[in-house]
Amino acid sequence: MTNKIREYDVLGIGLGPANLSIAIALEEQAQTHSLSYCFLEQKPQFEWHGGMLLDGTRMQISCLKDLVTLRNPMSQYTFVNYLHAHNRLNTFINLGSQHPSRIEFNDYLTWVAKQFDSVIHYNQRVIDIQPIEEDGEVTKVKVTSSNANGDKTVRIAKSLILGMGGMPKLPKQFEGLTNTNVLHSSQYKQWKESTNNLPVKPKIAVIGAGQSAAEIFVDMCNRYEEGEVHMINRRFALHPADDSPFVNEIFDPEFTDHVYSREQPERQEILNHFSATNYSVVDMEELNAIYGRLYLQQVTRKGRHKYLRCHEIQEAGEKGQQVSLRFNDRINNQQSWQDYDAVILATGYRYDEFNQMLNNMRPLMSESSVERRYRLPMKNKCHVNIFLQGCCESSHGLSDTLLSVLAVRSKEIVDALLEHKALLSTEKMSA
Ligand SMILES: Cc1cc2nc3c(=O)[nH]c(=O)nc-3n(C[C@H](O)[C@H](O)[C@H](O)COP(=O)(O)OP(=O)(O)OC[C@H]3O[C@@H](n4cnc5c(N)ncnc54)[C@H](O)[C@@H]3O)c2cc1C
Structure with a gap:
């Protein structure tokens, strides 16, 4: 007996904070659109940078820049509601800091992830993405994942949201x-x-x-x-x-518009100018x-x-x-x-893994660069949405690999998805 291949409107690759924030946005923004979606994560359970979850380490960002507050402060998935649910809101306030320990922030993220268990498949490493062509048009992709034993599973998706984070960068002397x-x-x-x-x-x-x-x-x-x-x-x-307040404004979601609207040399100048907020500091x-x-x-x-x-x-x-x-x-x-x-x-991370992941999609991609709402432009015959998270620093600014814009970025991506779906159903009706 062969297992039936599941088909999804949206498939998220990786389940770090970026796609977890998308999971919340899909639940809160797309309720009435009956989208089917799931997330594939290679780890056996949720963990945020487990290799560096050391005692005494703290967040480098305000806890208000959690998965959702900047988009929807009334959400049940805010860091404040997590504290409330764990009966620690008063005690946390008494600490007098907006920068929780990384151990606590990981616990918050795990608490959110548990609430999305039904749409997350752990122990699933995505290893291949193939376009599916029908009558000269590509409307779906075939996504293959593998578990720790090497067993493979295939799923079909109409849209992909990549949130794979960074890969360890090793100096060549150590190869x-x-x-x-x-x-x-x-x-x-x-x-x-x-x-x-x-x-x-x-x-x-x-x-x-x-x-x-x-x-x-x-x-x-x-x-x-x-x-x-x-x-x-x-x-x-x-x-x-440098986390001084004027400089910190570069992590405000509005700054993404500013960076994106510039020509590439000016974007690079901005990145260089503010690199001391994040790199080698x-x-x-x-x-x-x-x-x-x-x-x-x-x-x-x-x-x-x-x-x-x-x-x-x-x-x-x-x-x-x-x-x-x-x-x-x-x-x-x-x-x-x-x-x-x-x-x-401790030599940092590279954020170019998406290139490898999308190798088979390359002939379908248009030459232009990633859109403001993080979608990769495709050639006319390809109708699959592919969104990139965490690898658009050169076009969208320094906040792209961080937590600062997650809540707002997930809204932008889900809005783009919903508009695409609405457009498709209008086209279907008028056909
Ligand atoms: C130690 C450390 C501390 C940090 N602290 C802060 C901070 O305080 N503030 C801040 O703003 N930023 C911080 N950062 C930056 C960090 O990148 C973000 O906090 C955040 O983790 C980005 O989320 P993400 O979902 O994009 O990536 P990640 O958190 O890296 O998650 C990506 C997920 O995708 C999975 N994955 C990758 N490839 C595949 C595949 N092929 N198939 C299936 N799953 C896959 C990975 O297992 C991982 O779980 C820190 C980074 C590190 C390393």
Whole structure:
């Protein structure tokens, strides 16, 4: 007996905050349109950046920029309602901060995700998308997903909403290394909890200059007080994240219109100008704490943790159980090798995975760039909507990979979907 292939109006790929926000918008905005939809997520359950869910880490954004408040503050899925439902609203207010711990925000997101269980399929990694052509027209796609055992499932969809987030970016010097103590920051927590082959006083390299590098450096220093943890950066200094109020306005949803309406060189100028809000920057409090910690080592003459500035990694190789790094120290103009028991690469993410995912759709895509409402323009014979989330930074601005615009973006995408559906049914009636 063969299973019947399910067909959906809308299929979401990935279930992070972006598509979770779409799930809410579909429920709240599209109630009367009887759309069928589902979301496919590769993980076995909901988790928001589980590899970095460390004690003491906080949100870099106000909790009012949750999945829905900026679109519909009366929604039952707001962060405030989550607090209320868990009987913590007063206590949270008493904390006096709009920046909850990441552990709490993950709990909020999981609470929302649970309410959409009936439309989410976990343990489903999308591996292929194929256009379905009938009479020279493409109105549907075939989406194949695979579970952890390699069993494949096929679903048909009329519209796709990609929300796959970023993929770990690894410097090329580390490609091909097999040592399990060389890892990307996205795997950090799982590695930390499972690793047991490090010496008692290990020597550890944390590569990077951003928030994740700083959090991991602090966490490793706390765990291995008598070890030697190096935070390694090719720049001179750690720089603070600019979250001052005037600058923060670039994350207001209206700013997306501003960026989108500019020509590409000007968009790039805006991205460069404000990059210190998000890239290779560290929360000021964290940065001061790191400086204070390293200073105290000088006072007590205890501790061997270091910040290695202007160190460029030229080469990485395996040496027994260890990893050897060849540095170019640009301050002292010296080349040197150092051996480490573990290397943690807090080297960021890339957001171009959609290209690979949409490979088979490419002949159907038009040359023009993504629309303001995040839809990929298609050639005339293709009527499938494909929306992109989190990979439109170059056209829509710095907020695209973050949480700031989620609530409003999901409205824009669902509006575009509903208009398309209305248009199709008008065409059908007049045919
Ligand atoms: C440690 C960390 C902390 C952060 N903190 C903040 C913050 O405080 N404020 C802020 O604004 N931003 C923050 N960010 C930025 C972050 O990108 C956003 O918070 C948010 O996670 C973006 O949501 P998303 O749904 O686009 O992507 P993601 O959260 O990455 O979710 C994408 C989902 O898609 C799934 N997926 C990918 N490929 C497939 C596939 N082929 N098939 C099925 N499923 C797939 C993934 O498993 C994942 O669950 C942080 C990022 C990190 C790494």
